[in-house]
Amino acid sequence: MRFGRKESVKSPKERLRCFAGIPTRLLSHAAVALCWVPMQPLLDEARRLLGDIVELRRSIHREPEIGLDLPLTQAKIFQALDGLPLDVMAGKRTTSVTATLRGAKPGRTILLRGDMDALPLQEDTGLEFASRFDGRMHACGHDAHVAMLVGAARLLVTKQAELAGTVRFMFQPGEEEPYKGAMAMIEEGLLEEPHVEAAFALHADPSNAAGSLSYCSGPALASGDVFTIVVRGRGDRPPAPTRRPIRYQSPARLSRPCRRS
Numbered sequence: 208m209r210f211g212r213k214e215s216v217k218s219p220k221e222r223l224r225c226f227a228g229i230p231t232r233l234l235s236h237a238a239v240a241l242c243w244v245p246m247q248p249l250l251d252e253a254r255r256l257l258g259d260i261v262e263l264r265r266s267i268h269r270e271p272e273i274g275l276d277l278p279l280t281q282a283k284i285f286q287a288l289d290g291l292p293l294d295v296m297a298g299k300r301t302t303s304v305t306a307t308l309r310g311a312k313p314g315r316t317i318l319l320r321g322d323m324d325a326l327p328l329q330e331d332t333g334l335e336f337a338s339r340f341d342g343r344m345h346a347c348g349h350d351a352h353v354a355m356l357v358g359a360a361r362l363l364v365t366k367q368a369e370l371a372g373t374v375r376f377m378f379q380p381g382e383e384e385p386y387k388g389a390m391a392m393i394e395e396g397l398l399e400e401p402h403v404e405a406a407f408a409l410h411a412d413p414s415n416a417a418g419s420l421s422y423c424s425g426p427a428l429a430s431g432d433v434f435t436i437v438v439r440g441r442g443d444r445p446p447a448p449t450r451r452p453i454r455y456q457s458p459a460r461l462s463r464p465c466r467r468s
Contacts, residue, residue: 249362256358263287264354265336271325271343271350275301275381275388280323280353284378287357291364293376300391304378308363314372318398318406321356322349322382348411353378355409373401384433 263283270279281302288295294307303323330337330344338344345351360376377397381388397403410428415421 249366252362252365253358256361260354260358263357264350267350267353268345269336269339271338271340271345272323273325273327273343273383275324275386275391277302277323277380280380281378284323284353284357288360291360292367293360293364298380298392299395301380301388303380303388303392303395304376305392305397306360306376306378308360308367308370308374308376310370310372310374311368312371314370315404316373316375316401318375318377318403319356319359320377320379320406320408321352322379322388323353324349324380324383324386324388326383347383349382351411352409375403377406 267280267283272278272280281297281304284304285295285297288304288306291306292308294309296305297303298305325338325343325345326347327342328344328346329342330346356376356378363370363374375397377392379388379392380386381391409420412421
């Protein structure tokens with residue numbers, strides 16, 4: 208899906224206006240928290256980390272997990288964050304991971320989020336790091352989201368002395384329907400102690416050129432949801448629908464897409 212506009216960062220003024228267009232996906236989350244920091248040192252550090260981040264993404268891609276119970280993915284996140292100056296916590300009701308970086312200076316708290324779960328699809332890409340589990344695939348890019356968020360954490364800890372405020376990293380299982388993994392994390396206190404004032408997330412888009420980031424004002428990206436319509440009224444018979452429920456049910460039924468077997 209292509210949305211919004213696509214730009215490259217060309218000046219400090221553009222950097223401050225938005226974090227779009229930073230020429231590496233690894234920087235996209237980090238730039239939100241450090242948009243006032245010169246980009247070139249972050250870019251240089253990102254390039255040094257790139258090999259490790261790519262390998263992490265491929266490792267997660269090889270072992271996709273679905274829903275709220277993602278122990279292999281969680282273990283990879285713990286290992287990737289090990290040794291960093293972060294307060295790391297595991298979820299109680301899910302295999303979520305929350306990591307908190309406290310800056311040396313007082314300030315606001317922002318949250319950076321990446322989802323972890325895969326889809327129930329069979330992978331036939333033939334890649335050397337293709338899924339080794341039948342019927343599971345990281346077809347939505349969440350493997351990359353996890354790796355990018357780990358990369359952002361590694362970048363931001365190098366700027367801890369300059370950071371004014373707190374950054375919370377949210378690794379969320381169960382983003383796909385119907386699991387509602389974010390709700391479980393929120394109910395466990397994700398947005399408190401300290402109180403989160405803003406949250407940022409993104410989604411991989413293979414239609415965009417490498418090294419670019421798209422953004423727009425207002426809603427972006429779609430969600431597949433399920434809803435129920437209840438039609439109330441007195442009964443009727445199909446040959447003679449009048450003002451009763453079947454009259455309003457029939458167009459809805461006819462509007463559903465046909466399925467061929």
